[in-house]
Structure formats: structure tokens, C-alpha cells
Amino acid sequence: MDQEKGKALEFTTEQIEKKFGKGSIMKYGEGGPSMEIEVIPTGALPLDAALGIGGVPRGRIVEIFGPESSGKTTLALQILAEAQALGGIVAFIDAEHALDPTYAARLGVDIDEVLISQPDTGEQALEICDMLVRSNAIDAIVIDSVAALVPRAEIEGEIGYSSIGMQARLMSQALRKL
16 A cells, blocks of 8 residues: 555544544454354254355344245244254244244244244334344344234225335334344
């Protein structure tokens, strides 16, 4: 790096630290954040290998996407079982009202220890999720499914009522908050 760029960079980093505090910017090799990512295995070794880190990252939002009956809920339940096997506390927000406890138990989920909610509206589901996240006591939360998170206004509205974009707004707001 030439001397002029070096001075400009030093000045800029000093200004950033003055405004945002020491440690707000630094070179990665000089005590930057650790790249160690805690993971929860999926219970499927080939998938864990394909994900590159050995499972799904802990403390992050992970969306499982696929066609109907492609195994999304099964995978989510396996992740909950793995989190429990590691000693974690898990929650299942059943927006579809379709959780099969017998099937979940066969996948290894200790169903008696799962916090389960069957919310009436999308807002209620996401508020419950937010409260669980903020408790810092939960290791994994599954919302099954995003498609079933129907906004209150859509439920209370008349048939034919235009509710275009309501769910997208609800999800956008919730994801920014979470």
C-alpha cells in the first residue's frame, strides 16, 4: 500500500474509532472477531458436510426451503433433537397446527421437554419467537411454517379483502427485530 493510502486509511480508522469507540474497526489479524461458529448438527452427515461447518449455525436465522412434503419439518425436528442431545432447550412454534408428537419422538425429539406454541396469528407467533430469543435461554427455535404465518388483519378481514403484501411486511419487520 502506498504511503498516501496508508495515511488516509489511518486517518479514517481514527475517525471511526473516535465516533464509534475503540475496537469498532480493526484489521482481522489484530484481534478481530473469531471465525469459530458454534453449530447444531442436522442429524444428516452428508448435509452437515455440504453445509461446510458441520451443521446449522447457532444464533442465526436459517430458512429451510423446498416443495411440499420434501422433508422440511423432518429436518427441522432432527435439528431440535440434535440441539437437545447437546443439552439445549428447544421450542417449536406450530403455526400450521400440524405437529405430530409421535413422529417427532421417533426422530429423537424429547417431546416432553419441547416448548410448543400453536399461535392464532402470524403476529402472535413472531412475538412469541422474539420473546424466546430475548430470553437467551433457548438453543433452537423452529417456526413451522412461514407460509402459515397469517397476519391478524387477513384473518379478521372479509373474503375478497385485498391483503397483498401483508405477510411480507410482517416477516420483514420481524426479521429486522430478531
